[in-house]
């Protein structure tokens with residue numbers, strides 16, 4: 538399988554990536570979607586709310602701006618990728634994609650927010666005890682935002 542954080546090929550039965558040290562939940566690293574440089578999840582600055590991410594993706598998609606949810610998650614590569622893809626997806630599917638994409642963006646951005654948060658939690662020196670009082674340390678579940 539491939540580590541979804543750094544893309545390194547690693548053995549199937551490990552819990553941690555031997556190269557970047559990130560924690561790999563069972564089965565999750567089997568997802569080869571994040572293997573390539575273009576689609577790799579970039580580290581976000583703060584914990585993101587999965588429900589907020591899903592809501593942005595779902596509602597913005599009705600005005601063709603579903604990829605904005607990826608900006609919220611700090612994933613500009615995913616924003617541009619999906620933005621370009623949907624330019625073709627709408628006409629090529631005779632707008633069949635229109636009612637479909639809100640659901641796709643909602644589900645994917647919800648899952649990606651969880652992955653982004655996991656990446657932050659796995660970063661050494663963050664969220665761990667006594668690190669000189671990190672200024673960006675915030676509660677996990679923030680209302681709104």
Ligand SMILES: [Zn+2]
Nearest residue numbers: 540543554557
């Ligand atoms: Zn790795």
